[in-house]
Amino acid sequence: EIVLTQSPGTLSLSPGERATLSCRASQSVSSSYLAWYQQKPGQAPRLLIYGASSRATGIPDRFSGSGSGTDFTLTISRLEPEDFAVYYCQQYGSSSFGQGTKVEIK
Amino acid sequence: QLQLQESGPGLVKPSETLSLTCTVSGGSISSSSYYWGWIRQPPGKGLEWIGSIYYSGSTYYNPSLKSRVTISVDTSKNQFSLKLSSVTAADTAVYYCARREQQLVYAFDIWGQGTMVTVSS
Numbered sequence: 001e002i003v004l005t006q007s008p009g010t011l012s013l014s015p016g017e018r019a020t021l022s023c024r025a026s027q028s029v030s031s032s033y034l035a036w037y038q039q040k041p042g043q044a045p046r047l048l049i050y051g052a053s054s055r056a057t058g059i060p061d062r063f064s065g066s067g068s069g070t071d072f073t074l075t076i077s078r079l080e081p082e083d084f085a086v087y088y089c090q091q092y093g094s095s096s097f098g099q100g101t102k103v104e105i106k
Numbered sequence: 107q108l109q110l111q112e113s114g115p116g117l118v119k120p121s122e123t124l125s126l127t128c129t130v131s132g133g134s135i136s137s138s139s140y141y142w143g144w145i146r147q148p149p150g151k152g153l154e155w156i157g158s159i160y161y162s163g164s165t166y167y168n169p170s171l172k173s174r175v176t177i178s179v180d181t182s183k184n185q186f187s188l189k190l191s192s193v194t195a196a197d198t199a200v201y202y203c204a205r206r207e208q209q210l211v212y213a214f215d216i217w218g219q220g221t222m223v224t225v226s227s
Contacts, residue, residue, distance in 0.1 A: 001169065035213035037153075044202055044217035045153065056215065088153055092212040095143070095155040095168075 002027055004089050006098035012106040019076040021101045023089035028069045033092030036065055036074045039100075040085045048087075049074060079103070108133040110203050110218035118197075118225050124190040128203030128218060135184045136161040141206040143214060144177060144188045146199040154199075158206060159186055193225045 003026040013019055023034070036049040047056040049065035052072055062077040076083055084105050089098040114126035128142070135142060143158035157167035159177045167175050176189040190197060200222050204214040 033212050035211075037214075039153075044204075044220050045214070046217070047211075047213055047215045050211040050213045050215075056211070090153075090155075090213065095158065095206075097145075097153040097155065100152045 001094050002029060002091055002096060004091060004096055004098035006087075006089060006101045008101060009099075010102045010104060012104050013079055014106045015079050015081055017079050019074075019079055019083070019103055021074040021076075021087055021103075023067075023072040023074070023098050025070045025072070025091060029072075029091045029093070031068050034065075034067070034072050035090045035092070037088045037090065038083075038085050039088065045088065076103070081105075108205065108216055110205065110216060112201060112203050112218045112221040114221060114223070116222055116224060118193055118223060119227050120194055120225055121192055124188070124193050124197060124223055124225070126188045126201055126203075126221065126223070128186050128188075130184045130186075130205075135179065135186065136181045139207060139209050141208055142179070142186045143204050143206050145202045145204060145214070146197075147202070147220075148196075148199040156188065156190075156201075195225050197223070198225045199223060 005024045007022045031052040034052040037045040039045040053065045064075045086100045086102045088100045109131045111129045118124045141158040144156040157177045159165045174191045179186040200220040202220045203218045205216040
């Protein structure tokens with residue numbers, strides 16, 4: 001089973017700053033099969049990125065994904081107030097999720 | 107537009123079986139493009155995939171839960187269901203149903219709002 005490890009656990013940033021979130025897999029993952037989700041308190045997760053780098057419908061272009069093999073990154077170029085949330089990566093093969101990164105207001 | 111809605115008891119006693127249903131509206135569950143899944147989230151914790159089913163009835167489960175999980179589909183009702191047996195307090199969580207796209211996205215692209223299930227006597 002592929003294990004996804006996200007870092008950092010918490011990221012404290014100010015609005016307007018750049019956020020860089022990491023997702024590392026215990027073995028190589030096809031880029032086609034790596035997704036990122038955003039979850040706000042009391043809400044269901046929302047798909048942000050699929051195929052490691054493709055934005056889902058309606059997702060602003062300040063969100064971008066990159067990476068291959070075992071190392072993947074979600075970047076939020078300039079944080080908006082609504083971007084403070086928890087972010088999860090997921091890989092398709094075993095459908096496992098990472099443990100999440102919380103982006104909080106500094 | 108497609109919507110998913112979870113339903114079922116919010117309180118289950120320890121050792122009993124948790125049963126939830128997800129109703130799909132605005133589209134057909136019988137599409138070759140999708141799997142349908144269950145994901146849960148204990149209070150204050152992360153997401154855990156439980157299992158997924160195809161409209162034909164083909165299933166696959168999280169190995170850590172496989173011995174206790176059954177997922178089934180009723181295409182006539184456009185529903186799929188989850189049964190989790192021998193529950194304990196550790197199964198207390200928000201349970202989500204979701205659609206997994208299988209041809210391009212390979213991710214859960216539409217989610218239900220979630221339903222809280224508490225295991226307690």
